[in-house]
Amino acid sequence: MYRITELANAVGLTRTTLLYYEKQQLLQGRRLDNGYRVYSDQDLQRLKLLQRLQAAGLTLKECKACLDAKIDRQLLRQRLAQLDEEIAAKQQSRTLLAALLGEGEQSSWHQQVSQQAPDAHLNWLMQQGFDEKEALRLKWLSKDMNDHERYMADFMEIFETLTRWGPGDSNDTLTALQLLPQPPKHILEIGCGNGLATAVLAKHSEATITAVDNEEPALERLKQSLAAQQIIGRVQTQCASMTELPFAASSFDLIWSEGSAYIMGFIKALQQWRSLLKDDGIMVVSDMVWLTDKPSPAAKQHLGSDYPDMCNLQQRLQQINAAGYQLLAHFSLSEQAWRNYYQPLEQRLNEVPEPLANSKAAADIRKELAVYHQFIGEYGYQMFILKR
Numbered sequence: 001m002y003r004i005t006e007l008a009n010a011v012g013l014t015r016t017t018l019l020y021y022e023k024q025q026l027l028q029g030r031r032l033d034n035g036y037r038v039y040s041d042q043d044l045q046r047l048k049l050l051q052r053l054q055a056a057g058l059t060l061k062e063c064k065a066c067l068d069a070k071i072d073r074q075l076l077r078q079r080l081a082q083l084d085e086e087i088a089a090k091q092q093s094r095t096l097l098a099a100l101l102g103e104g105e106q107s108s109w110h111q112q113v114s115q116q117a118p119d120a121h122l123n124w125l126m127q128q129g130f131d132e133k134e135a136l137r138l139k140w141l142s143k144d145m146n147d148h149e150r151y152m153a154d155f156m157e158i159f160e161t162l163t164r165w166g167p168g169d170s171n172d173t174l175t176a177l178q179l180l181p182q183p184p185k186h187i188l189e190i191g192c193g194n195g196l197a198t199a200v201l202a203k204h205s206e207a208t209i210t211a212v213d214n215e216e217p218a219l220e221r222l223k224q225s226l227a228a229q230q231i232i233g234r235v236q237t238q239c240a241s242m243t244e245l246p247f248a249a250s251s252f253d254l255i256w257s258e259g260s261a262y263i264m265g266f267i268k269a270l271q272q273w274r275s276l277l278k279d280d281g282i283m284v285v286s287d288m289v290w291l292t293d294k295p296s297p298a299a300k301q302h303l304g305s306d307y308p309d310m311c312n313l314q315q316r317l318q319q320i321n322a323a324g325y326q327l328l329a330h331f332s333l334s335e336q337a338w339r340n341y342y343q344p345l346e347q348r349l350n351e352v353p354e355p356l357a358n359s360k361a362a363a364d365i366r367k368e369l370a371v372y373h374q375f376i377g378e379y380g381y382q383m384f385i386l387k388r
């Protein structure tokens, strides 16, 4: 026989809990003449069984039902399903924590957060110690806080011998220039890279050009290349971030940005850069869009995760309109523009030695190339000519 305190000690519960169990008729002691409650060994065993059932995730009410009658299989199935869900959620939490500690892959997490909360994600990365340039690169390229430096070093080594860093072609640049309603006087080029478009703008206009990029070595190459072509005179360079451009409002009658606006978000770029344009100023900006309403799932999965705010042409045109721009013209970049970018890149990948050839950066670029070969046509780069 056990007194209530002895029973409580034997099962690791409190006296109050046992009294509560009595009230719920989970346990029934016997009263002695002196009023004390006593419990038998059977009561002890019933309590232990109850605890096992509780450990399986059943509520007290459900435990009682199982103790007093035939087990309810339907109920157990429901509990099992619920438990599986909880385990999966916990497993996800575990994977994420391990990834943040550098013990697993982070890319899908960064992709998801970047898609759902782009500004908060960027600010958070900067709080973790990345400057804006690195935070943006992490968001688009490495997607891994622990492996970022290695990834970017490999990425840069692959690209360092290549002049083109995105799809483009001088004829497409020229076509856009010829679609302008009047010749430009002051051009701001944003994300100019090595200056391939800059050279076309300088050769085919009388305008002064301010070419901006946040990659100083690219600006150096731009200067050397334009000097060699004897067209540097009207071109100034500025190393700055496209998110914080150091120019007064209404400074330019033309903003030009090929393959770069996506870095800060296409629509955000349109909104932020608008004030730099004079009242009837023009913006020429390119962006990647779906050219079909039903992209192949594999293309959607790959490009949709790399460029989360990629949408179809119609949606882009609506967003452009909502951002306060009038569409003057738009066209798809030529197939040559893609070849100009991917052919040298493919060749470079075939030439780079180990261990670079086996790096994650190289693997990601190969994936991008495979998507291009299989799905180009379902998506493309659009050049938009817009009026403020």
Ligand SMILES: C[S@@+](CC[C@H](N)C(=O)[O-])C[C@H]1O[C@@H](n2cnc3c(N)ncnc32)[C@H](O)[C@@H]1O
Binding pocket: 133, 136, 164, 165, 166, 167, 168, 190, 191, 192, 193, 194, 196, 197, 212, 213, 214, 215, 218, 240, 241, 242, 243, 257, 258, 259, 260, 263
């Ligand atoms: C895909 S490349 C395009 C380069 C060039 N417009 C072209 O079509 O060849 C993107 C360019 O944006 C630059 N960039 C990236 N982040 C930037 C930022 N926050 N501010 C300014 N430029 C940036 C890169 O250095 C790179 O030159």
